[in-house]
Amino acid sequence: MTAAATTSLRPVIVGAGPAGVRAAVTLAAAGLNPVLVDEAARPGGQIYRQPPAGLTRPPEALYGFEAAKARAIHTALAPYAGQIDHYTETLVWNIEHGALDLMNRDASGQPVSTVLPYDSLILATGATDRILPLPGWTRPGVYTLGGAQIALKAQGCGIGKRVVFAGTGPLLYLIAYQYAKAGATVAAVLDTAPFVNRIHALPGLLACPDTLLKGLYYTAWLSLHDVPLHSGVTLREISGPDGTVAALHWRDAKGRDRETACDGIGLGYGLRSETQLADLAGCRFAFNDLHRVWLPERDDAGRTSVAGVYVAGDGAGIAGADAAEAAGERAALALLQDRGLPVDPTRVTALDRRLARFRRFSSALWTAFPVPAGWAHDLPDSMTLCRCEEITVGTLRQTVRTDTPTELNRLKALSRIGMGRCQGRMCGVAAAEVLAHETGRPVSAIARLRPQPPIKPLPAATLPAPVSGEDTP
Amino acid sequence: MTHHLRADVVIVGGGIVGGSAALFLRQAGASVILMERDRPGSRASGVNYGGVRRQGRPPEHLPLAQRAHALWANLRSLIGEDGEYVRSGHLKLARSAADMASLEAYAARVENFGLGLQLLDTADLRRLYPMIGDSAIGGSLCPEDGHANPRLVSPAFSRAAAAAGATILDRAPVSDIRITPEGFHVTSAQAEITASAPVLINCAGAWAGELAAGIGDPLPISVIHPLMAVTEPLPPFLTVSIGVEGGGVYGRQVERGNFVFGGGRGFAHPKADARSATTPPDFARPERQAALRLLAQGTGLFPALQGCTIIRSWSGVEAETPDHAPIIGPSRIHPGLFHACGFSGAGFQIGPAVGAVLADLVTTGRSVTPIDAFRPDRFSSPA
Numbered sequence: 001m002t003a004a005a006t007t008s009l010r011p012v013i014v015g016a017g018p019a020g021v022r023a024a025v026t027l028a029a030a031g032l033n034p035v036l037v038d039e040a041a042r043p044g045g046q047i048y049r050q051p052p053a054g055l056t057r058p059p060e061a062l063y064g065f066e067a068a069k070a071r072a073i074h075t076a077l078a079p080y081a082g083q084i085d086h087y088t089e090t091l092v093w094n095i096e097h098g099a100l101d102l103m104n105r106d107a108s109g110q111p112v113s114t115v116l117p118y119d120s121l122i123l124a125t126g127a128t129d130r131i132l133p134l135p136g137w138t139r140p141g142v143y144t145l146g147g148a149q150i151a152l153k154a155q156g157c158g159i160g161k162r163v164v165f166a167g168t169g170p171l172l173y174l175i176a177y178q179y180a181k182a183g184a185t186v187a188a189v190l191d192t193a194p195f196v197n198r199i200h201a202l203p204g205l206l207a208c209p210d211t212l213l214k215g216l217y218y219t220a221w222l223s224l225h226d227v228p229l230h231s232g233v234t235l236r237e238i239s240g241p242d243g244t245v246a247a248l249h250w251r252d253a254k255g256r257d258r259e260t261a262c263d264g265i266g267l268g269y270g271l272r273s274e275t276q277l278a279d280l281a282g283c284r285f286a287f288n289d290l291h292r293v294w295l296p297e298r299d300d301a302g303r304t305s306v307a308g309v310y311v312a313g314d315g316a317g318i319a320g321a322d323a324a325e326a327a328g329e330r331a332a333l334a335l336l337q338d339r340g341l342p343v344d345p346t347r348v349t350a351l352d353r354r355l356a357r358f359r360r361f362s363s364a365l366w367t368a369f370p371v372p373a374g375w376a377h378d379l380p381d382s383m384t385l386c387r388c389e390e391i392t393v394g395t396l397r398q399t400v401r402t403d404t405p406t407e408l409n410r411l412k413a414l415s416r417i418g419m420g421r422c423q424g425r426m427c428g429v430a431a432a433e434v435l436a437h438e439t440g441r442p443v444s445a446i447a448r449l450r451p452q453p454p455i456k457p458l459p460a461a462t463l464p465a466p467v468s469g470e471d472t473p
Numbered sequence: 474m475t476h477h478l479r480a481d482v483v484i485v486g487g488g489i490v491g492g493s494a495a496l497f498l499r500q501a502g503a504s505v506i507l508m509e510r511d512r513p514g515s516r517a518s519g520v521n522y523g524g525v526r527r528q529g530r531p532p533e534h535l536p537l538a539q540r541a542h543a544l545w546a547n548l549r550s551l552i553g554e555d556g557e558y559v560r561s562g563h564l565k566l567a568r569s570a571a572d573m574a575s576l577e578a579y580a581a582r583v584e585n586f587g588l589g590l591q592l593l594d595t596a597d598l599r600r601l602y603p604m605i606g607d608s609a610i611g612g613s614l615c616p617e618d619g620h621a622n623p624r625l626v627s628p629a630f631s632r633a634a635a636a637a638g639a640t641i642l643d644r645a646p647v648s649d650i651r652i653t654p655e656g657f658h659v660t661s662a663q664a665e666i667t668a669s670a671p672v673l674i675n676c677a678g679a680w681a682g683e684l685a686a687g688i689g690d691p692l693p694i695s696v697i698h699p700l701m702a703v704t705e706p707l708p709p710f711l712t713v714s715i716g717v718e719g720g721g722v723y724g725r726q727v728e729r730g731n732f733v734f735g736g737g738r739g740f741a742h743p744k745a746d747a748r749s750a751t752t753p754p755d756f757a758r759p760e761r762q763a764a765l766r767l768l769a770q771g772t773g774l775f776p777a778l779q780g781c782t783i784i785r786s787w788s789g790v791e792a793e794t795p796d797h798a799p800i801i802g803p804s805r806i807h808p809g810l811f812h813a814c815g816f817s818g819a820g821f822q823i824g825p826a827v828g829a830v831l832a833d834l835v836t837t838g839r840s841v842t843p844i845d846a847f848r849p850d851r852f853s854s855p856a
């Protein structure tokens with residue numbers, strides 16, 4: 001990490017995934033000196049996550065079709081090393097009054113917090129799995145799809161010998177494919193979305209034929225290798241002796257109860273944008289019916305309701321890695337435009353056109369792989385919904401009956417849901433669905449959790465950085 | 474269409490103070506309408522530290538605190554649940570000889586109030602509370618002080634009042650108050666309700682100053698945002714609630730193992746939709762420097778916190794008066810109007826007793842508990 005010699009305000013980018021890296025490079029190419037901050041040790045973000053130093057698998061093995069793009073993102077910063085300050089292993093834990101709070105560790109391992117003021121801010125914070133629990137989901141052996149992929153990519157090991165991927169979304173097929181290629185037995189891919197949805201979505205999916213083809217390729221490959229693929233299923237329960245995972249119980253599209261033996265399960269229902277920083281920055285949010293979540297309001301270039309604050313990539317709404325790259329570049333160009341700096345108008349037009357296509361594609365994906373309707377209806381009272389605070393569905397239902405909360409923050413205050421370690425990042429979506437179902441209100445009417453700093457756990461021993469001299473975090 | 478309601482008493486504000494006033498007034502036979510802007514117990518009363526503490530209050534506040542102490546003992550019969558109330562003990566620490574001397578002086582001053590304070594020297598402290606860091610050199614323990622869960626207790630007071638026959642209107646922000654010879658006509662445009670009564674009680678928390686000013690009876694209320702933080706769950710290490718002479722930090726370990734601690738201030742939520750420039754916002758947020766100072770104070774006092782993580786911090790919106798004493802009693806301008814506000818960061822413990830006192834005042838014209846220190850007119854009395 002290099003010392004930032006200046007104390008003057010600079011543009012800051014949070015997230016060194018495809019969106020953030022493209023944004024940084026675009027600003028640097030225009031002569032600015034941005035700061036790029038990421039929790040991870042190396043650039044890449046979620047999809048192009050780099051394995052820890054020491055583990056050397058070639059990009060082709062790690063990223064498949066995307067190896068060239070991964071390599072491009074990993075090496076994009078190097079030519080601008082003198083211009084871009086990349087703060088690695090640095091968590092942004094708060095935004096307040098036009099400045100970020102950063103936490104990293106000094107040479108002795110002591111966590112230190114630094115204030116980093118910005119003159120403009122691009123939030124490229126990506127996404128995490130959207131989780132809808134089912135009975136047994138807290139057993140060891142059940143992972144999020146993202147967790148399953150990280151286990152494969154970063155650690156080079158899988159989540160089991162005989163694994164099931166369940167939930168919905170294109171990642172289900174991708175990760176099943178990656179596992180099968182790596183030698184695991186994929187016992188089944190269980191998709192809660194009815195197959196017919198994919199047919200309805202086809203026109204929109206054709207907006208990005210390459211991506212569609214890749215998706216079809218994974219599905220075809222899995223079929224060809226005798227991996228059972230089922231759509232329109234209902235996931236019922238994970239069972240096994242002594243709290244282990246031995247089988248997933250599900251109901252097929254025809255209503256027959258079935259069971260698949262397995263020792264590892266990857267679970268996910270698409271992705272969920274990480275939006276807490278945009279919230280703390282004061283951005284206005286709107287409910288997105290398709291994604292069924294609240295997202296920062298933005299224009300097509302990524303400008304939020306707060307002047308000088310931009311959002312790009314999956315953190316602004318899920319659209320995938322290629323879209324994230326385009327959005328990161330576009331947000332950076334918007335920043336330059338807003339400062340009255342010259343930008344290449346043909347590049348802007350080209351990006352806008354690309355982004356419009358990605359938007360069509362991403363809408364079609366949510367049509368193809370929707371959150372299962374009626375999910376909250378069938379849950380048993382005994383199921384744990386919030387694993388941090390160990391709160392069951394029954395407790396939530398009871399709270400709704402006695403205290404009649406109509407919005408999520410009130411439910412949180414009354415039941416502790418979302419008060420634990422994950423601060424609702426894991427359980428928030430499910431809690432919203434349960435509250436909506438129990439109160440008979442649409443999810444859009446029950447608000448979203450107000451984020452509180454720190455947005456991720458902060459060591460209690462964190463000290464403010466010494467005030468004098470360097471502003472290196 | 475606006476509905477007209479009528480009662481003996483209209484209460485504005487459904488915090489622990491308004492909720493308990495409604496409950497005790499019902500028990501005394503008065504008809505009550507309580508109007509709450511949001512949901513009962515969702516403001517200061519629901520987000521505070523939960524300290525049910527008498528130790529440290531000035532002697533002239535102790536009769537009220539003692540009345541509350543007796544009410545807390547019967548919490549379940551009052552509100553139908555225990556609200557996680559426990560008499561864990563409250564230990565106030567001294568970090569210097571001077572601080573220890575002032576703890577001793579306090580113990581002597583309040584000897585006749587029945588707090589049962591026990592002074593601990595350094596050896597006692599090390600022996601009884603080995604988890605407390607070396608910076609503390611002694612302390613004062615109030616064995617019957619304790620804590621409760623404000624998220625559970627405060628809404629329960631309004632719920633109990635409703636069960637006793639009070640009309641609790643939530644999501645009914647009061648937008649207009651008209652005063653006629655017949656009494657007060659309190660309107661919530663949003664809820665399309667006007668409630669009329671000969672008696673009005675202002676329990677509007679941090680917004681009480683705005684309400685009072687609106688009817689020509691200004692009160693010297695400013696707004697503060699106390700700051701709290703909580704760790705991930707830890708193995709049990711502490712049973713008592715901790716305070717420190719001179720302030721700075723206070724903390725306790727909750728049933729789930731999380732350590733909750735407070736100190737310092739937050740700031741008004743920048744996004745809050747303030748209705749006017751002078752209206753306190755609905756939410757507050759922790760302030761970064763104060764948050765980091767609080768962490769340092771917490772880990773300094775409790776070495777056990779060194780290796781753990783903070784999962785959340787928060788703040789609330791609370792009213793403060795110039796002398797840090799609450800304002801409780803009749804308005805000096807409008808007969809029939811009573812104020813109960815300005816609790817200056819310490820209204821949770823006394824809340825139930827304030828409700829009982831208000832019921833006394835309304836139904837009998839006087840309070841059996843001395844409340845002279847809280848007279849609303851004390852600020853304006855000619856020098």
Ligand SMILES: Cc1cc2nc3c(=O)[nH]c(=O)nc-3n(C[C@H](O)[C@H](O)[C@H](O)COP(=O)(O)OP(=O)(O)OC[C@H]3O[C@@H](n4cnc5c(N)ncnc54)[C@H](O)[C@@H]3O)c2cc1C
Nearest residue numbers: 015017018019039045046047092126146313314320321324
């Ligand atoms: C398991 C999984 C598999 C995927 N597979 C595919 C795929 O095959 N094809 C495809 O198109 N898309 C895929 N995606 C989606 C893809 O990862 C994203 O579309 C893409 O990574 C989005 O890029 P981004 O730059 O917006 O965010 P990300 O790549 O997620 O990068 C965000 C970065 O921000 C950092 N960050 C966030 N918050 C903070 C903070 N508070 N402080 C510091 N740093 C922070 C994170 O560490 C991260 O590095 C997958 C996603 C997941 C989760």
Ligand SMILES: Cc1cc2nc3c(=O)[nH]c(=O)nc-3n(C[C@H](O)[C@H](O)[C@H](O)COP(=O)(O)OP(=O)(O)OC[C@H]3O[C@@H](n4cnc5c(N)ncnc54)[C@H](O)[C@@H]3O)c2cc1C
Nearest residue numbers: 486488490510518521522524647678789816819820821822
């Ligand atoms: C972080 C924090 C920690 C604290 N710790 C402690 C502690 O450990 N021990 C202790 O004793 N005290 C503590 N306190 C103080 C205590 O919480 C308050 O003194 C007490 O809750 C005040 O109660 P209240 O009913 O007056 O106010 P509130 O709970 O704020 O209730 C006032 C109500 O009035 C409503 N209202 C306002 N305007 C209108 C309107 N126009 N129309 C209708 N309704 C309206 C509001 O919505 C609100 O619900 C703490 C406070 C905070 C913020």
